[in-house]
Amino acid sequence: MIIRAEHLTKQFKSLRRKDGVVGTLANLFSREYDLKDAVKDVSFELEAGELVGYIGPNGAGKSTTIKMLTGILVPSAGSCTVDGVVPWLDRKGNARQIGVVFGQRTQLYWDLPLIESFRLLRAIYGIPHDRYEQNLKAFTDLLDLDEFIRTPVRQLSLGQRMRGDFAAAMLHEPKVVFLDEPTIGLDVVAKEAIREFIARTNRTRGTTYVLTTHDLNDVEKLCDRIIIIDHGSKLYDGSIDAIKERYGGKRVLTADLTVACADIEVRLPGTTVVSREGHRITIEFDRSRVRADELIVELSRTCELKDVTIAEPELEAIIRQIYQSGLEPLTAGATT
Amino acid sequence: MRLEAYVEFAKRAFSREGTYRFQVFSRVGSVLLRVFLLATLWTNLYRANGEQAGIPLHSMLTYVVLALLLDIVYGVNGAYVVREKIREGTIAIDFMRPISVPLYVFSDTLGQTGFALLQCVPALVLSAFLVHLDGPPSVLAFVAFVAAVAIGFVVNYFIDMIMATMTFWTMEIFGIQIMVQFIASLLSGSLVPLYFFPQGAIQQILLNSPFATLYNVPLSIWIGKIEPAQYAAALGLQLFWATVFGSFAVWLWSVGERKVVIQGG
Structure with a gap:
């Protein structure tokens, strides 16, 4: 090792600064510190x-x-x-x-x-x-x-x-x-x-x-x-x-439709419509709860699909999610 | 300690200084201008008042020229870079190297000073065209003069380093710097020989002060105000102050370094 x-x-000890003219003068004489855990x-x-x-x-x-x-x-x-x-x-x-x-x-x-x-x-x-x-x-x-x-x-x-x-x-x-x-x-x-x-x-x-x-x-x-x-x-x-594997169970499906997708509904468990723009619909789905083909079948029931792409989430997206949601989802298995 | 690295630092500083050509010419030019002005001033003062403080005019003019040359040597302030490093936080990079930062700065200053000494040669030769210059009284005097300048250089480095080290606490030391420079120029004998101050206690204190080691000791040796019998005592005084300032500089640096390491700068 x-x-x-x-x-x-x-x-770290950091000086607590007071604002304003009086505060600035006060800073010259009295010093109060905040303690911050950097690590x-x-x-x-x-x-x-x-x-x-x-x-x-x-x-x-x-x-x-x-x-x-x-x-x-x-x-x-x-x-x-x-x-x-x-x-x-x-x-x-x-x-x-x-x-x-x-x-x-x-x-x-x-x-x-x-x-x-x-x-x-x-x-x-x-x-x-x-x-x-x-x-x-x-x-x-x-x-x-x-x-x-x-x-x-x-x-x-x-x-x-x-x-x-x-x-x-x-x-x-x-x-x-x-x-x-x-x-x-x-x-x-x-x-x-x-x-x-x-x-x-x-x-x-x-x-x-x-x-x-x-x-x-x-x-x-x-x-x-x-x-x-x-x-x-x-x-x-x-x-x-x-x-x-642990945090990237989600996949993103993007489909180009022949019609405007404003009122397309997806009624499958574990799916969320992320965006609808003109003819393009973006759906996030949890791959442990729904299969990609099921989702495509479901979609094609209501409209015709011109093109479909499925993307694995980038590490970046996972990390962003971890930063944003903080410790909570990770305490379960934070070590290997 | 890896001597090779420090020799390398000094060489690098020397060649770096050589790249600033304009600075070389302007420095020599400014010395000559000041030689001319001060020589005129002192000549007229002597003409009006007669010999002063037991220093004849030709000795006084020699003193003035040599003091201006010493300005070039002491003016290097290699420790200045430490201030920038501390303020910008790049001192951390130096701490990540297997070197001693004060020794690195010393080597760098030495290299720069080496180059500054080279500039003293044309400045001295050209000054000799403007005013009459006395040579040193003897070979021994010249050797003592060189030794005195060398010790003065070390004391000057410690003073600069002490001020630069204060940046660890204050971040800005311009005010202190100006004050110290002013006091030093007055009390070191760089503007006016210390023998012009009132005789008695005041003069004795000034002659023995740390600032006197910078200009007064070497210049007095050259013009014969310090005689061979007093060389040992004069150089001893310089060494005493070098030790005092050196110990303080080393101590202050170690406290400052510890502060960075504990508080993160």
Whole structure:
């Protein structure tokens, strides 16, 4: 096991600000604080070589968790270890075995050519020469860095910069890499290149990845396992397939009719008409209660169907439902 | 500690400074302008009032030029970047690296200062065309001068670092910065030699203050106001203040870092 988080909790003190002129002056002298739980009693374990999606809405506590795992925040309670190292007790020791990639900010040196940043990182991490050359070559090939490796970082496109950032984070062969929105703002081709790189290094080098993102396509394409947190608490920890099975029992049928569908009624259990627009009707149905063919037969009883599509709900829709309905539907089987 | 990384930081800062060509020329130009203005001012003051504070005019002019060159060296303020990092939260990225941030900033400042020193050469040569400059009294004096500037550089770095570290608590230190700069320029001997202050207790306090280590000690060695017999005591005083400020800077940084780690910045 490479990462172990046990009852990880982080409380923040935030200044209670008073409004208005009098309040602003009062703030200068009296300070009252609110306590907020950013992360509440979160436990999980990751095996080496796992590629886990760590997801949750904005402000859920994702980055607070990551900050504790990277050693730049001390938990208020609970503990965690990264390959046996307690991050905040040995920040530098931990730093040597982890890598971090932020989609929103670069860790490359802005006014230096990419290769100079790499050289600096070689010195910072004390990477032996042959290993450095070896890794640099491997990443240059995988990420096509050749064409822009001598360009100052500020002149790179976002896609090129992210490829550079990935190489930079991996040169010292970290055991664990934390990714924070690594594909944000990238075009489809660049996204695919990054995903391919993650999947590949995970497979061939056994790098453990913790992927924090709002792009559930990343998660769906890369991860077998996801951990969902919201309001600081863990809601779900298990496979994507299981969550789809458990919460994605619904299917959406869209039918184009020959007539306007304004007064079409569907009287079958487990179905809901989601929308009627002109000749197109959209129906959500629970596949455990009604079969698709039954629904189509029912529809064709009252009108003619020109076209029918049935869609499996996207992970995104399921996750949205989980965020919106909160803990309740999940307490039943939140773990695997 | 991985020395190689810090050497690399310093080299990088040096070459980064080299890319700002306009800054190089404008800095040298502004030194020359101020040399001209101050030389005119002091020459006229001396003409009207005669020799002051036991410093003959030629020594005074030398003092003025060297003080302006030291401004270039001490003006680097590499710690400024720490303030930006704390305010923008990017300090977190530095904390995720296996490096010591204060040492990183020190190396970076060293690199920048190295480049600043290079600018002192043309500024010095060109100033020599404008005013008469005395050389140091002896080789030993020159060595002591270089040592005094080196210690002054370290004290100056600690002062800058202490102020930058305060950003952990205040987020904005412009007011303090201006105040410290003003006090330092007055009490360090950068504007007026400390020997111009009233003799007796006040002058003694000023001559021994931490600010005196920045300008007064090296410049007094050069113009001969501090004599060879006093070199050890003068450098000792500098080392004393370097230790005091260094300990405080390290302590303050560790408290600030702990605060970030506990409260999340």
